Amino acid sequence: MNIRDIARIANVTPGTVSKVLNNYSDISEATRQKVLAVIEEYQYSPTASGRNTPSYSTNKKLNIGLIIEGVYNNTHVEIEDIASIRFHNAGYTMLSFHDNYYSQDKKEKFEELLEYANEHSLSGLVYLGGNFESIPKEMFQKLPCPTIFVNTVLPIAYYETNYSSVQCNHLEASEMQMGQLIRNGHKDISILISSMVDNSVYGLRLKGYKCALMNAGLEHNINHIVEGDYTYSKSYQNIKAHLEKHPEITAVCCSADIMVPSVIRAIYDLSKIPGKDIEIISFDGLEMLEYCIPTVSSFKQPKSEMVDSIYDLLLGLMNKTRNNQHVTFQCNLASRESCKCL
Amino acid sequence: MNIRDIARIANVTPGTVSKVLNNYSDISEATRQKVLAVIEEYQYSPTASGRNTPSYSTNKKLNIGLIIEGVYNNTHVEIEDIASIRFHNAGYTMLSFHDNYYSQDKKEKFEELLEYANEHSLSGLVYLGGNFESIPKEMFQKLPCPTIFVNTVLPIAYYETNYSSVQCNHLEASEMQMGQLIRNGHKDISILISSMVDNSVYGLRLKGYKCALMNAGLEHNINHIVEGDYTYSKSYQNIKAHLEKHPEITAVCCSADIMVPSVIRAIYDLSKIPGKDIEIISFDGLEMLEYCIPTVSSFKQPKSEMVDSIYDLLLGLMNKTRNNQHVTFQCNLASRESCKCL
DNA sequence: CTGAAAGCGCTTACAG
């Protein structure tokens, strides 16, 4: 069943069927009904490839691409989820891709991104996570459609170039996160991060921790930075080993909520009381933290406001009613049992 | 930049460029290198819409669709993740869709599925979760490409029809799950499910629980079925209220791992000891359970074997070297602190 | 081994 079959059966031309499909107004109600009836009867739906092939330069496209680096970051999956509904309701198709198989080389990765956008005739692109700090300015100019980088580390000096961004204030919020522990009187604080060589927003968070330590004159805590590798098992093993070796530590700062269960368990297995003998504070704001024992304080990313911003901005960019811009959201501390927050 | 531009610059015809792009063997090495050089220089990549438009009936397509019902089921996200890498490495593009905005009416949902497969010129489709038990046999015949339903409730009577499936033995495994608690001597057991009207595989699990209760002469536990609605908050509130009202209950059976933190916290907030005063057993096998306090016993879905099976079967179906089939995997109990498993 | 040409499903200026 293609558009010519439908046209033949409905006794019209393919062009007329196309206009019905695309809600053109210059179609008589009688013809519209006749065509719709045939479409309904044969369960016809036009192919995406036909629709996406540009027949004239004015052709509008309806595909939004969404790429996630680090799908195990639940925050990003939740943003994807909320965003996909909103764009769908606005008549767009959202193509989701997870980053598993992209290149590790940043430049190659960016080229793959450009390829992806061209391949799928995207009219807009949302990229979640990652790092494109080292990408030369000219390459951003090659982006073939409006693009919003979300929680991506970008070359700030290029802000005037051809892209938008929606970010949280990772650096400042992690300073505040660490600052909370310092204000609580802790002198020996361990920091659980993904990896020393992580240059995504987790790298920014690490930088924030270091700044906070410097400012408070607690530089020796640099030796208490522990790598968790984004996995439950490494997080558990490494933080446990470190806390065992350094019984003077009285607080742990997690750079992502996903690490929290491992930290609680490690403290417990060392026969200490999480949240009492060792305070815990985290980052992201996943709902799970409200059910841990103890419930865990965390800096929360305002997901739903971020999606609002992504949606409005991308639609505006595609309609050319808005220009590229860079939005930063504040993370807010949800105070819970694991850490006194006065 | 399109295929004609590349052809012009390389001094060949578009057909020749196309053959280079598609690794045809009847191209001289010199021409291949010349064309590849131009492609590289201009960073050209062919559009998906052009490629997917069938020019002749023999046209091979390279799109695999993957739909997830219930993205908050981490098992399904993990399956998606592993599968996307494997299909990518085999040269396929995987289009992921999450089910947020599909219809709730099963028949409409199935029609949307057909539409999706046609729209995107899919050569294969993987569907994770959901329920299509009430879909008439004829509709399955309309599937335009090889399709594998994974953890989907299907009309067993139609097994000879036009689709494949990869399932876990949800019904039997949940009987065994409940059976473990019964063998441990529990007489009053609460069951935390998603919802009474859930007819996905969670419905099968509920059926398994009921069977186990009947077989053991413990029918009165039917009054201890609690709905958690897939959310942390409802799971917590409802199981806590129920356990408070029924202090005789000594074990809780969870139909999904995602419910476990809520259950542990609820027991704790009732001043009882999880895993001791009240045993816990769960279903799915998420890694998180190894770090809960107590660690939680769970029936594990063999995700990686399931992906192997999905991959081999779908490729076989697309190459027409295999016929539709229905594979069932056993879930295995990982025994941990929350429940003695002798 | 390469070119010339027809073809895919769809869209959109243009004519009447």
Next chain:
DNA sequence: CTGAAAGCGCTTACAG
């Protein structure tokens, strides 16, 4: 308001 026709980017039988 509808039709006839040209167009998109790509692929693939077919000719030589």
